Amino acid sequence: xxxxxxxxxxxxxxxxxxxxxxxxxxxxxxxxxxxxxxxxxxxxxxxxxxxxxxxxxxxxxxxxxxxxxxxxxxxxxxxxxxxxxxxxxxxxxxxxxxxxxxxxxxxxxxxxxxxxxxxxxxxxxxxxxxxxxxxxxxxxxxxxxxxxxxxxxxxxxxxxxxxxxxxxxxxxxxxxxxxxxxxxxxxxxxxxxxxxxxxxxxxxxxxxxxxxxxxxxxxxxxxxxxxxxxxxxxxxxxxxxxxxxxxxxxxxxxxxxxxxxxxxxxxxxxxxxxxxxxxxxxxxxxxxxxxxxxxxxxxxxxxxxxxxxxxxxxxxxxxxxxxxxxxxxxxxxxxxxxxxxxxxxxxxxxxxxxxxxxxxxxxxxxxx
Ligand code: PEP
Ligand code: MN
Numbered sequence: 115x116x117x118x119x120x121x122x123x124x125x126x127x128x129x130x131x132x133x134x135x136x137x138x139x140x141x142x143x144x145x146x147x148x149x150x151x152x153x154x155x156x157x158x159x160x161x162x163x164x165x166x167x168x169x170x171x172x173x174x175x176x177x178x179x180x181x182x183x184x185x186x187x188x189x190x191x192x193x194x195x196x197x198x199x200x201x202x203x204x205x206x207x208x209x210x211x212x213x214x215x216x217x218x219x220x221x222x223x224x225x226x227x228x229x230x231x232x233x234x235x236x237x238x239x240x241x242x243x244x245x246x247x248x249x250x251x252x253x254x255x256x257x258x259x260x261x262x263x264x265x266x267x268x269x270x271x272x273x274x275x276x277x278x279x280x281x282x283x284x285x286x287x288x289x290x291x292x293x294x295x296x297x298x299x300x301x302x303x304x305x306x307x308x309x310x311x312x313x314x315x316x317x318x319x320x321x322x323x324x325x326x327x328x329x330x331x332x333x334x335x336x337x338x339x340x341x342x343x344x345x346x347x348x349x350x351x352x353x354x355x356x357x358x359x360x361x362x363x364x365x366x367x368x369x370x371x372x373x374x375x376x377x378x379x380x381x382x383x384x385x386x387x388x389x390x391x392x393x394x395x396x397x398x399x400x401x402x403x404x405x406x407x408x409x410x411x412x413x414x415x416x417x418x419x420x421x422x423x424x425x426x427x428x429x430x431x432x433x434x435x436x437x438x439x440x441x442x443x444x445x446x447x448x449x450x451x452x453x454x455x456x457x458x459x460x461x462x463x464x465x466x467x468x469x470x471x472x473x474x475x476x477x478x479x480x481x482x
Contacts, residue, residue, distance in 0.1 A: 118272045120309055120337060123245045125197040125217060127160050132331075132370070133311060133338025135199060136363055137163040137190075138345075139353040140176065141183035149345040151190035153360025158367055161218065162190055162198045163340065167207055168352055169224045176351040184214040191217070199247070203231060208238035220247040221262065223279055223291075223316070227251040232262045236269035245273035247311070247340075254281040254294050256301060263305065276301060276310035277340060278331075280317035290319025290356070293327065295334055311338035315356045321347070324358065325366045335375045341366065404459070411463040415470030425467045431460060 121128045136154035141147045141164040151162045164187045168178035184200075191198035197217035202208045203225045211219065219239070225231045226249055239246070246266055251258045259276070266274055278298040280291030298310045312331035314324045328339050344350045347357035358366065377383050418425060435456055442452035 115267055115305055115308070116272060117267070117274050117305070117308055119307065120245075120273075120275050123218075123273045125161075125245070127197070130160050131338070131372070132336070133161070134159045134367060135161040135163050135311070135338065135340040136343045137187075138165070138350065139315075139342045139357055140165040140168050140351055141179055141186055142176075142351050144186045144189075146345055147183065147186040147190055148193070150343060150360065151187070151196075152194060153345055154343045154363055155194035155196055157343075157360050157364035159343075159363070160196065160338075162187065162194065162196050163220075163342075164190075164198075164200060165352070166200045166211075167203060169201075169203060169222055170352070181210050184210060184216070188214050188216070202235055202238075205234050205238040208235055212242065212244075218245045218247065220277065221249060221266075223249045223252045223282075225249075226262045227253065227255075227258060229258075229261060229265070232265045236265045236271070239266070239271060240269045242271075243273070244271065245275075246271055247275050247277050249277040249279050249313070250281065250297065252282045252291075254283070254297055256297055256304075259297075259301060260304065263308070274308070275337065276308065277313050278310055278317075278336070279313040279340075288320075288323065289317055289327075291317050293317050293330075295330075298336075299334070309337040311340060312336040313340040315340065315342040315353070318356055320355050321358050321362065324356070325369060328366055329370060332370055333373060407459070408462060408466050412466050412470050415467035418467065419471050425464055425471065434460070 120133060121130075127133060136157075136159040138146065138150045147164055151164070154162065164183070166178055166183045166187070167180060168176065170177055187198045187200060199218035199220060200211055200216050201222050202211055202219045203222060208219070221232065221235065225235065248259070248262050248266065251262070263274060263276070276298060278293065278295075280286070280289060280293045281297075283292050286292040302308055302310060312328070314327040314331065317327050318324050324341065328341070331339060341363055342353060342357045343360050343363040344357040345359065347354055347359060347362075350357050377386060415425070417423070435453075438456055439449065439452045442455075443449070
């Protein structure tokens with residue numbers, strides 16, 4: 115994929131890190147849009163956002179002002195000199211937003227999950243060259259996220275970037291949408307050069323948590339932040355608990371620590387290299403130990419097959435799970451990591467033993 119990085123979108127946002135997108139969750143009134151946008155512009159935002167059409171969980175809640183709000187955000191952009199950005203979820207949104215020459219579009223999490231909707235928006239944007247941010251889908255499905263990116267790319271859009279806004283999971287607490295950093299990281303590995311920003315507002319759901327998540331995003335080398343800000347957050351018509359005032363935004367931005375992601379000091383490079391060699395050795399040992407473990411698992415598979423014993427012995431698995439977790443704890447490994455790791459190892463052992471069971475002629479060499 116030949117994706118154009120954010121800083122080459124031609125919107126005078128070159129060299130800004132982190133890129134800051136801010137503005138209200140929803141455009142409510144002309145005054146509220148103007149005051150919120152001028153406020154965040156004064157606090158250092160680089161791009162203005164406002165929701166014109168709001169995807170809400172239940173009907174009869176505020177679903178956005180719609181088209182009449184478009185000139186408000188355009189005017190806010192004119193007054194502040196900043197590019198403006200709105201969410202589009204269907205072809206008629208795109209058509210209306212194009213009429214007002216909105217600078218940037220974003221695709222919401224509830225749209226990314228739906229390939230029909232994504233294709234409709236992609237077709238409507240065909241031939242426009244508009245920059246577009248694509249939020250992760252509400253569920254942690256990387257293929258769905260990549261699929262949406264591909265649909266826009268195939269529609270000729272090259273100015274594309276992602277937004278990590280967390281995932282709707284039953285155990286999201288204390289967040290509204292739990293961040294799963296490994297998913298955008300894997301996305302960047304799969305699509306080299308594709309940039310992702312973070313939306314702490316929809317991850318957190320409450321303003322008290324924003325600063326910490328914004329910092330974590332910077333530490334994980336996200337390209338920028340989308341933070342909702344409202345001139346009067348307590349009385350916001352949507353997402354009141356997670357919006358900050360423009361001053362609140364300024365405070366969060368001021369306190370961010372910008373750590374380097376490229377290392378130039380030769381002394382630091384040398385000591386890091388030294389430690390990284392040790393990591394390489396440790397990883398090699400882990401892989402060797404895992405290979406040995408699987409070899410033994412296959413051997414056990416042959417015995418089970420010969421003696422007509424089923425693959426899963428629940429009692430044994432429970433014993434492995436608890437004893438290994440205790441070992442992990444001693445080594446300062448978290449419970450969640452130990453559990454995920456052990457489950458992955460067990461899954462692979464079962465897979466290997468299943469292969470052995472299904473083999474027509476068990477290889478004698480391996481049996482020995
Ligand atoms: C938003 O950014 O206003 C929004 C609706 O976000 P999400 O799609 O992440 O829920
Ligand atoms: Mn919102």
